[in-house]
Amino acid sequence: MSVVVHVTHEAIQKMGGIGAVLEGLLTTHSYNEAIERTFLVGPLFPGADLSELDPVLYHAADGIKTTPHAKALSDIEKTYQVELVYGQRRFKDKNKKVTTLTDVILVNVSNSNEDLIGQFKWQLYEHFGIESSRYESEWEFEEYIRLAEPAYHALQVLLAEHTECPVFVISHEFMGMPLALKTQIERKNNTSQYEFANGTPGAANMRTVFYAHEVATIRPIVEGHPGHDVRFYNVLQQAKSQGQSMRDVFGDPFWYFKHALIDKAHLCDTIFAVGDLVVDELRFLAQPFEDFPINLVYNGIPAFELSLQEKVASKARLQKYATTLLEYRPDYVFTHVTRLVKSKGLWRDLQVLTHLDSLFASNNKTAVLFILSTEIATGRPNETIHEMEREYGWPVHHKIGYPDLVGAEIALNNGVSAFNLQSKAIKAVFVNQFGWSQATCGTRMPIEMEFMDIRKGSDVEFGQSIYEPFGIAQVEPLSFGAICVVSNVCGCCGFIQRATDNREVPNVVIADYTQLSIPPKSLEDVLHIGLAERHAIELENSRDIAAKLLGRLPRKPRDVADMIQEGYEIASQMSWEVVVKNYFLPGLQQAL
Numbered sequence: 001m002s003v004v005v006h007v008t009h010e011a012i013q014k015m016g017g018i019g020a021v022l023e024g025l026l027t028t029h030s031y032n033e034a035i036e037r038t039f040l041v042g043p044l045f046p047g048a049d050l051s052e053l054d055p056v057l058y059h060a061a062d063g064i065k066t067t068p069h070a071k072a073l074s075d076i077e078k079t080y081q082v083e084l085v086y087g088q089r090r091f092k093d094k095n096k097k098v099t100t101l102t103d104v105i106l107v108n109v110s111n112s113n114e115d116l117i118g119q120f121k122w123q124l125y126e127h128f129g130i131e132s133s134r135y136e137s138e139w140e141f142e143e144y145i146r147l148a149e150p151a152y153h154a155l156q157v158l159l160a161e162h163t164e165c166p167v168f169v170i171s172h173e174f175m176g177m178p179l180a181l182k183t184q185i186e187r188k189n190n191t192s193q194y195e196f197a198n199g200t201p202g203a204a205n206m207r208t209v210f211y212a213h214e215v216a217t218i219r220p221i222v223e224g225h226p227g228h229d230v231r232f233y234n235v236l237q238q239a240k241s242q243g244q245s246m247r248d249v250f251g252d253p254f255w256y257f258k259h260a261l262i263d264k265a266h267l268c269d270t271i272f273a274v275g276d277l278v279v280d281e282l283r284f285l286a287q288p289f290e291d292f293p294i295n296l297v298y299n300g301i302p303a304f305e306l307s308l309q310e311k312v313a314s315k316a317r318l319q320k321y322a323t324t325l326l327e328y329r330p331d332y333v334f335t336h337v338t339r340l341v342k343s344k345g346l347w348r349d350l351q352v353l354t355h356l357d358s359l360f361a362s363n364n365k366t367a368v369l370f371i372l373s374t375e376i377a378t379g380r381p382n383e384t385i386h387e388m389e390r391e392y393g394w395p396v397h398h399k400i401g402y403p404d405l406v407g408a409e410i411a412l413n414n415g416v417s418a419f420n421l422q423s424k425a426i427k428a429v430f431v432n433q434f435g436w437s438q439a440t441c442g443t444r445m446p447i448e449m450e451f452m453d454i455r456k457g458s459d460v461e462f463g464q465s466i467y468e469p470f471g472i473a474q475v476e477p478l479s480f481g482a483i484c485v486v487s488n489v490c491g492c493c494g495f496i497q498r499a500t501d502n503r504e505v506p507n508v509v510i511a512d513y514t515q516l517s518i519p520p521k522s523l524e525d526v527l528h529i530g531l532a533e534r535h536a537i538e539l540e541n542s543r544d545i546a547a548k549l550l551g552r553l554p555r556k557p558r559d560v561a562d563m564i565q566e567g568y569e570i571a572s573q574m575s576w577e578v579v580v581k582n583y584f585l586p587g588l589q590q591a592l
Helices: 017-026 027-035 070-080 115-130 139-158 173-189 218-223 228-241 246-250 257-262 274-283 309-326 346-362 384-390 408-422 453-454 470-478 492-499 523-527 531-552 557-572 576-591
Strands: 002-007 035-043 055-061 084-092 098-108 167-172 206-212 269-271 294-296 332-337 367-372 426-431 458-462 484-486 506-513
Touching: 002 173, 002 384, 002 426, 017 027, 017 084, 017 206, 017 218, 027 035, 027 453, 027 576, 035 070, 035 139, 035 173, 035 228, 070 084, 070 139, 070 426, 084 139, 084 294, 098 139, 098 332, 139 257, 167 173, 167 492, 173 257, 218 228, 218 274, 218 384, 228 246, 228 274, 246 257, 269 274, 269 576, 274 294, 294 332, 309 332, 309 367, 309 426, 309 453, 309 531, 309 557, 332 346, 332 492, 332 523, 346 367, 367 523, 453 470, 458 470, 458 506, 470 484, 484 531, 492 506, 506 531
Parallel strands: 002 035, 002 167, 035 098, 167 206, 206 269, 269 294, 332 367, 332 458, 367 426, 458 484, 484 506
Antiparallel strands: 055 084, 084 098
């Protein structure tokens, strides 16, 4: 049996992808059979909601000291001038009847002991060449540097009964790297102020893992250039063939604080990568990664059994909503449920629909696209949404400025409006809200509507990202019989190919926007790919995607039932249980 320590900003609350990964891993039978104890370690953010912790075992500020380790934790607080919270958090999966109890360590580092922080930064420079002074204005960098030592010693205290079993410290992205590097330093020194005094395992039994949910250095390169994925992945291919690294092609990346930490990931005992392209990107990052043991650990996706009747009922609710909004009942319902960021390539949905619209019009078919996305992560107040609905017909009509369109919502709505002006058979509705119910989205939405209806009732889920290390959301509706349209840069494509033995299946359409019609002659050629070249490729490829969709959309109930069955079988081969058993646990063995 082993102990696993996950270092992340989502230690007490699921806020994004890493939280979804933790939920997926920790609620599998395979994980719980192999892992004796799990710790979640992260910062104690200002105003953090500790209600997820049940119970809280140590929080001196609230007078809670029910753990027998209270004295040792108090000593750490005094030494490092931090605030510690220690408690437990449950993860439940009712479908699989799994409950996992984890230990949680939170550290408030806002008033840390500056002398000790300075000493640790010197150690990071002395051992690993990290120049912390370059990044001290970046609080994200500073926060996780400050967290490392008190969190390490708190772990030593709380691991008193685990003197023999291996302890895996997993750095989810850059955030856990300072703690992983602290572990490496202690392994070199083979001693610690807090270890062995009470029989704790010490650094010798600890192994470090870098969990690459993306390659943070690469994302701004892809997103920041108008050539996007078309340019970058062709540059990557050309550069690799010439033995060049990222620095050779794109210059010094050490301006970016995240790069300064992930550049040292090859010093961990092993690396997990969530997709095949993440492996390629890491090997492109720097020479030490080229031959490093990188383990593919895909993300899992849910596999729900759904009846044809349930599918039809959910779709009917979506059709009813569309009829109320648009005054026609669409034959097909398309969806895109996503975060509103550039990497999601939302404009590509509209490009595909532009071609599909003319095909639908000539075939006497109709459709609607619901885009559920917002810049405001917490969503808008329900009463505000209802007011906008009454005043000017939100979400069919929008107004610029809060409480309606803000930030990137404005550009997306411009694209949606332009599409709707010229389309005949398909209309798009941009719902810039968090939630999918009458309470959160207005009285024109059916009272019986639930969030899962937008997943279960969808005929097509779009996800043609320009940078997508995996893409759980894109393929979540797979077991509901939806056609998932993803771009070839999505990490989920590799998992899909393994799950289907490379068969072409009707449930998945992979859009390849990186294939150039004319093979490039040189690296310089592909470096000059820009907006015009990308737009031409998107125009051509979106036409092909539209034609494929027209051919694959189900015509009869029997077709829908077949799609549900096929989708469930694929999703079952991509479950979290499969991920833990075939990828995650063997990866931990690699670290030993």
